[in-house]
Amino acid sequence: MHTRLYKESLSLHTDFYQITMAYAYWKSGKAEQEAIFHLYFRKHPFQGGFTITCGLEDVIDYLQHFSFTDADLHYLATLTGNDGKPLFEEAFLNFLKNSCFSCDLMAVPEGSVVFPNEPLLRIQGPLWQCQILETPLLNIMNFQTLIATKAARIRLAAKEDPVLEFGLRRAQGIDGGFSASRAAYIGGCDGTSNVLAGKLLGIPVKGTHAHSWVMSFDSEAEAFQAYAQAMPNNCILLVDTYDTIEGVKKAIQVGQALRARGYELAGIRLDSGDLAYLSIEARKLLDDAGFHNTKIVASNDLDEHIVESLKQQGARIDIWGIGTKLVTAFDQPALGGVYKIAALKDTQTGKWEYKIKLSEQSVKVSIPGKLQVKRFYDASRGLYVGDMIYDELNPPTGNSFTIVDPQDPIRRKRLSNEAFESKDLLIPIFEKGKLIYDPPTLKSIRHHRQSELDKLHSSIKRFVNPHLYPAGLEKSLYHLREDLIEQLRPH
């Protein structure tokens, strides 16, 4: 999508240090050494129990367009060090000019449920390429994964009701708005007010009208009549500009006039006040007047918690319009996804060397290897029962496995191929830079997200103190990691 939004080449859409490292790798003869990196997160957002991965299509788009234009190289050639001399040798800029993306990429399909420490992306290829891609891959995946997860939580709260994403005006800039609309649709919104997302992505566009429409007329009644006149087949009237109950009554009068012309009043919208009380009162007025099919839309700083509460209060809201708190992920504005090197191939021996990052905080110690995730499914209950992160360089044998929670090694679980079905989550996307994956449509990603959430036990999906889904390291990988920690920090 980036290439459709921006005319610029986006190969410089990275942090400066990625380019200085690429240069230094090149200078030290390591640029082409084969490496494996993983992109993963350590903690679910929103204190939740699950995360929805999102952003792969934009990652594919980015990688397909990854090349340095003359203008990019010209710019890099102007950068100087503190002695005033150019930072990058011309031969390096030529090296960039003649290169294109040539890595293998494995990914968990968009819309899948994922858990801490599981690679959402695994990239294998020349060290300099893997490195330089850290920033754009995180930039794309962190945001869209965050918003898809927020939308999925709102979808859970709204149950079967339609949810419309109204966030563009409050979103974080142009791409923030556009990619939020995409991620929100994958996460479970049914439509968007973002017309560009409608055009480019095929998301249904929906909406009502603003207070300024009403305020531009001498009276609310006139405003409603004029709107119904202009758009009799798409008439949802915002009733709270002056007095909500009076507004509903005026909307009913307009609804009667519409009916006389052979149209139906599609809905009313409430945007302030006590949404439970007002929706119940509005429903009574509409039903008493015979407008049983006129929907009640609600908006006003909604999020999953308010939607859940309004439903518990018996609110009669049919459609939820949700903007700010969805597209800005208001209560957690960033997903802390990270991207770490996990193995490097020795150029002499051709053998992989494991790489691990230590930290004082055990949660921040990285996981070495060429990781894959096996997910176990209990077909008799229709539920996912556990995920095993394992090392393809040293895969476990047999049919029964132990997984260990790296943060709490006492938490272990046995998973067996005999009791459960299983599948590997990471699938091939690029092979040596060639795209070998046919990305699914947005609609089918959305369906996939729904079927994934259906396979999670309700205790994992609750908002308050969700149950911890068993996702751990296969035992021998756990021990490998412990051994490496021991070797690097023996005391």
Ligand SMILES: Nc1ncnc2c1ncn2[C@@H]1O[C@H](COP(=O)(O)OP(=O)(O)OP(=O)(O)O)[C@@H](O)[C@H]1O
């Ligand atoms: N019955 C309810 N239970 C829980 N939350 C509610 C209920 N009704 C409305 N809310 C939420 O409470 C908040 C109300 O905020 P606020 O007081 O700013 O709204 P308001 O009274 O309508 O004012 P404004 O006219 O400025 O929008 C919103 O987030 C709204 O979604």
Ligand SMILES: O=P(O)(O)OC[C@H]1O[C@H](OP(=O)(O)OP(=O)(O)O)[C@H](O)[C@@H]1O
């Ligand atoms: O509340 P959100 O979830 O962000 O949904 C979108 C909001 O945007 C519109 O009004 P706007 O916020 O521009 O003006 P208002 O606050 O005066 O209604 C609309 O009326 C909603 O309230």
Ligand SMILES: O=C(O)c1cccnc1
């Ligand atoms: O169509 C609407 O009602 C709408 C669109 C954007 C923001 N708030 C409301």
